[in-house]
Amino acid sequence: MADETVGIVGAGIVGLATAREIALGRPGTRVVVFDKEPEVSLHQTGHNSGVVHAGIYYTPGSLKADLCVRGVALLREYCRDRELPYKEIGKLVVAVREDELGRMNDLYERARNNHVPDLRRISKEEIREFEPNGAGVAALHSPRTAITDYPAIARSFAKDVVDSGGEVRLGFPVTGITTVPGGIAVASGQERVRVDRLILCAGLQSDAVARLAQDEREPRIVPFRGEYMLLKPERTGLVRGLIYPVPDPRYPFLGVHFTPRVDGSVEVGPNAVLALAREGYTRTRISPKDLLGLAAYPGTWRMAARHWRTGIREYRGSFSTAAFMKDARLYVPDVGVSDVVRGGAGVRAQALDRDGTLLDDFRIHRVGRVTAVRNAPSPAATASMAIAEHIVGAVFGDASAS
Structure with a gap:
């Protein structure tokens, strides 16, 4: 019998890294990961650009800065031990x-x-x-900036959890979180699973799941879709490494850049447009429920009032390849509209406060036996193993969550 059972909601890379940290580092503790999807890492992790960030952008002393730098070292060692892709392309x-x-x-x-x-x-x-x-x-x-395969890392983390006696329960959409004597009941429909502690790493659904646990209603998650172009195979030689712009400090986005992938392809992008659904990976994916939630939140309108010009520019690039590539050509002048095809897209779970501020740093809340990751945008994948250490230290009293 386990001394204690810890539940984790979310089988993305942060949730699985946290589950692994507990499973390997705390003998006698049983871990159960819950996720609504049929596979792990289907959302932010599965649509990640694959960049292992070195820590250039983040405010010194912030969680992002500290955990990114620590996370790089842990991730590099893990990939080498497991023979997973890790290429320092610069x-x-x-x-x-x-x-x-x-x-x-x-x-x-x-x-x-x-x-x-x-x-x-x-x-x-x-x-x-x-x-x-x-x-x-x-x-x-x-x-030393590198590229890797985050879905492969997440699958490896899941295997570590299972091999250590834990469980990854897929197809388990969490519909209720209730305090019960000595623990927490996690419900999916009529099924209930009792755990002693619960950690929420729900990504795009993090605010909704946190509300089930009676956490604060804010910050809210605003989904931003990032769309990519792909260089045609015969034009990938135009780019050797990662090429990024100098970012605008007013925004938590890095701008259109060139990203070689471990499979040999090269992405150009992303833009950052407001998605019309939490999981809106295409322009035609619309969720009336998600739209209503955005429209009813004062922070959405305050954000729009500050950044509407930027929003218009980003949407122009969404509908026009020529407009999209205009910025990209500043960095690689020889690349043009005829050199690219439409690629994939990801959706970033960006936390937004009521005053219209886009949160930059990681944010983690604690409510009784529940710990909720409320904001974990890039470089969360890079920092995932360090974030896991931080969360586990906070949950078990070895450190303080922020």
Whole structure:
């Protein structure tokens, strides 16, 4: 008999990393992962770009910064031990205008404070040494930034959980969370499973599932769809490594960039448009329930009032390949509309506060025996194993959740 049973809602990479951390690190504790889907990692993890972020962008001292840097080391070691793909192909963060140099230098100082390894500033001429088809006035070069296969990692985490005596219960949509004497009852329809503690890692459904557990109603999740183009196979040679813009600090999105994948393909994107459904991977996927929830939330309108110009620009790129590629050509001038085809899309679970603020850092709440991950956008996949350590430390009293 297990000394204690811990339930985890969500079989994405964060939920599975947390389950694995408990299963391997706390003998005598049984772990049960619940997910509504028939397979693990079908949503954010399964639509991830595959980038292992080095920690360049994040505010020093934030959870994102600390857990990303720790997570890279853990993930790299795990992939090598399990012979999973992990390729350090390097990244350029490129300034294409003189007025971006100040932000680029600020980013360099931030990255140094985050102990990003081997990062350096390079000149216009040096950009061409790394990317012969690239352009820009200067750049940051991060040689240790890598790419991997996050769905494969998530499947490996799930296997570790099961091999350690845990359970991954798929096809189990959580419809109720109730406090019972000495524990928590997790319901799916008429079926109920009792656990001693519960951890919510529900991604796109994180606010809805947290409300079932009587957690705070805010922040709310706003789904942003990121759409990609794919370079045609005969044009993938235009790009050697990752090419990113200098990000706008007003937004938690990084802008259109070039992303080689472990399968040899190269993505261009993503944009960031408001999705009309929590799981709205296409423009035609619309959920009246999700739309009503967005319309009824004051934070949605306050966000729109601040960022409507950016929203219009992003939607233009959604419907026009020429508009989409206009930004991309600033970084690789030789790439054009004829060089790409429409690719896939992902939906980012972006937490939004009532005042219209898009949350940047990870946010984790604790309500009695329930711990809820309320915001875990990029670099959550990179940081997943470190996030798991942090959550487990908080749940079992070894650290404090933030």
